[in-house]
Amino acid sequence: MSGKEALKDAFAAAIPVMAGYVGIGIPCGIMESQIGMNALMAFVMSMTFYSGAGQFMIPNMWLAGSPLMSIVASVSFVNTRQILYSAAFAPFFDKVRKSKTFLFAATVTDESFGVNMAKFQEGSWDENRATFVNLLSMTSWGVSNAIGVLIGDALAIPTVIAAFAMTSIFICLLSTQKMDKINVIVIVVSMVAVYFFKLVGLAGPAILLGACTGVAAGLAAWMVDKR
Amino acid sequence: MTFTEFMIIYLLCLATMLVCRVAPIFILKGRQIPEKLERALKLIPPAAFAALVANDLLSPDMFAEGLTQGLIPLISAAIVVVVARVSGSLIWCALAGVGAFAALTFLLL
Numbered sequence: 512m513s514g515k516e517a518l519k520d521a522f523a524a525a526i527p528v529m530a531g532y533v534g535i536g537i538p539c540g541i542m543e544s545q546i547g548m549n550a551l552m553a554f555v556m557s558m559t560f561y562s563g564a565g566q567f568m569i570p571n572m573w574l575a576g577s578p579l580m581s582i583v584a585s586v587s588f589v590n591t592r593q594i595l596y597s598a599a600f601a602p603f604f605d606k607v608r609k610s611k612t613f614l615f616a617a618t619v620t621d622e623s624f625g626v627n628m629a630k631f632q633e634g635s636w637d638e639n640r641a642t643f644v645n646l647l648s649m650t651s652w653g654v655s656n657a658i659g660v661l662i663g664d665a666l667a668i669p670t671v672i673a674a675f676a677m678t679s680i681f682i683c684l685l686s687t688q689k690m691d692k693i694n695v696i697v698i699v700v701s702m703v704a705v706y707f708f709k710l711v712g713l714a715g716p717a718i719l720l721g722a723c724t725g726v727a728a729g730l731a732a733w734m735v736d737k738r
Numbered sequence: 739m740t741f742t743e744f745m746i747i748y749l750l751c752l753a754t755m756l757v758c759r760v761a762p763i764f765i766l767k768g769r770q771i772p773e774k775l776e777r778a779l780k781l782i783p784p785a786a787f788a789a790l791v792a793n794d795l796l797s798p799d800m801f802a803e804g805l806t807q808g809l810i811p812l813i814s815a816a817i818v819v820v821v822a823r824v825s826g827s828l829i830w831c832a833l834a835g836v837g838a839f840a841a842l843t844f845l846l847l
Contacts, residue, residue, distance in 0.1 A: 560755055587758075612767060625790075685784070702791070730777060
């Protein structure tokens with residue numbers, strides 16, 4: 512397969528994520544401008560750190576007067592869910608070069624994880640197309656953040672509504688999972704666990720802890736079934 | 739925020755993010771994975787998607803601003819589920835979700 516074909520396939524897969532990133536990236540850039548970041552800083556941060564939740568948290572916490580190290584710890588804690596995504600992709604990168612694996616792994620987000628994992632599960636995907644999905648999504652995010660900084664608060668985008676595009680993408684990816692007994696247990700336990708961890712004040716790592724609890728429940732059910 | 743303060747936050751967050759993103763794939767890549775771990779890895783996608791959806795839709799204070807405000811995302815999510823089952827398309831789901839959310843917000847609030 513040529514690089515052009517891979518890019519074309521990746522673009523078709525990434526377009527919903529890229530469009531959603533425009534809707535969320537611009538308000539994120541507007542917030543970043545409020546703490547004195549310029550368009551270049553926002554672009555570089557978006558193209559390297561590349562974390563929607565993290566980039567919203569930094570200006571929010573800074574404006575709320577949080578100490579510097581508290582911001583770093585909180586943002587890092589929220590992003591620990593990336594550990595799960597990285598581990599889940601490992602079987603698909605067994606024979607892929609280290610440099611390519613690094614580029615792919617370093618550019619995964621919630622949304623590109625979802626799109627690429629669904630494609631890998633279908634069996635119709637490879638590391639080149641997966642990496643293109645990541646890079647296209649990242650570029651959309653970076654450019655949208657920079658535009659947000661440049662326009663400042665001249666444009667009012669209702670973030671809550673725009674952000675629902677991402678929620679809808681996650682719902683679609685969840686709905687298209689195989690609904691066998693073990694997966695249903697995993698899904699229900701993960702959702703209940705996320706709510707529970709938020710209830711007890713662990714909102715930051717709720718996604719990671721909730722997903723780990725769901726995986727543990729699914730594994731326990733699988734072992735009981737196997738006996 | 740000064741440039742130095744920005745650089746400290748940015749570089750430390752970037753370092754921890756890179757470790758979380760890159761280390762697991764390199765630790766597990768190319769290894770003979772035990773059956774239990776292989777099974778656990780296969781359970782990560784449904785668990786992660788469910789956790790991401792729950793994180794966006796559910797919270798202890800979701801009805802704090804009123805029943806209607808709390809129900810709008812849930813009704814919109816139900817509409818997205820129907821669109822997902824019918825079309826299986828991410829773009830249609832995103833459009834349906836944002837459209838439903840905006841329409842419900844406009845009509846009910």
